[in-house]
Amino acid sequence: MSFSLIGTGSAYPARRVTNDELARLVDTSDEWIRARTGVYERRVLTDESLEDIACAAALRALEDAGVAPRELDLIVCATIRNDYITPSLACLLQKRLGAGCMSMDINAACSGFLYALDVADGYFARGRIKKALVVAAEAMSKMVDWTDRATCVLFGDGAGAAVLSEGNDLLSLRVTASGNAEHLGIPNIEGECPFSLRAGKPQHVYMNGQEVYKFAVNALCRELEAIIDAAGVRQEDIAFVLPHQANTRIIDAAAGKLRIGAEKYLSNIERFGNTSAASIPILMDECRRKNMFHPGDLLALSAFGGGFTTGACVLRWCKQS
Ligand code: COA
DSSP states (O other), X not given: OEEEEEEEEEEOOSOEEEHHHHHTTSSOOHHHHHHHHOOSEEEOOSSSOHHHHHHHHHHHHHHHHTOOGGGOSEEEEEOSOOSOSSSOHHHHHHHHHTOOSEEXXXXXXXXXXXXXXXXXXXXXXXXXXXXXXXXXXXXXXXXXXXTOHHHHTTBOEXXXXXXXXXXXXXXXXXXXXXXXXXXXXXXXXXXXXXXOOOOOOOOSOEEOHHHHHHHHXXXXXXXXXXXXXXXXXXXXXXXXEEEOOSOHHHHHHHHTTSSSOGGGBOXXXXXXXXXXXXXXXXXXXXXXXXXXXXXXOEEXXXXXXXXXXXXXXXXXXXXXX
16 A cells, blocks of 8 residues: 545745846845756745744645645645754644644755655555555755855745655655765754864855765666666656756656657746655645646656655546645
């Protein structure tokens, strides 16, 4: 027994920040950002909390699935940075939704949604749960260095959610990790221990863009091939690819190496930037609400990110539009 995905939801802050606004903060331009990344604007948290948007996405997914919070057996949140170190975002949501189930967060950076699906899949396989809520929510704006033009233009905030029930619509799923803090990272608080001999580091995203770019193109391409193969289907059978929304050029470079038509790669990066773990579920929810998916469609999801991590899966869409 695995799962079927029976509901989606997404939510994001009200505040849009355009490339032109960023050009007033750092030495950049709308033209450079569009050409190098595909991003036109992103959403940024102002007076909302991460919990607010995570909760709004979760409620939309639950409504879409016709599932009440009390029916949930598991909540898994994927996030790099909850507002609390403890309690987890999943515990905060559990309280706010009025659910009563076990709840936990996982951090696999931009691959977090796929890792969370994998965690849920294990509980379904062991017969431990019948309904699960997976929420990916990120507050990247709280972690970027707003004086660093090489990173602050890339990211945005948002949340995406999915409700899962027992079923057999997950055809294959694979997650990987290869530890690397050199090329991409965000240091945590060092604390104030009087015995510590370590100096704290700035709590900002640092990145070697070109190294991450190479890793990303390879990972996207390799993991899509592997996961489609593992599902026992052909690349031509995939109805849509939902790639992590990090950079249009990364998606285009990977797409050029596979036998899946370019028109099947979905994207909304121009309006959201890179929302880390939330990017795939936000994209999925948008497309689902535009009735782009039909029962039986095979969707290939593929993410890569800090860690380095990757996550990919093939799902059969089971909902009527
Ligand atoms: N505006 C204007 N110029 C900028 C800029 C910006 N926002 N950011 C960097 N530049 C400059 C650089 O300083 C450099 O100038 P120089 O040639 O005078 O030294 C020039 O643009 C080229 O920089 P480079 O880093 O080679 O650009 P790039 O083509 O590799 O694009 C990224 C940079 C970050 C867009 C690209 O490397 C990338 O997408 N990497 C992967 C990032 C990613 O996906 N991270 C998240 C993974 S989950």
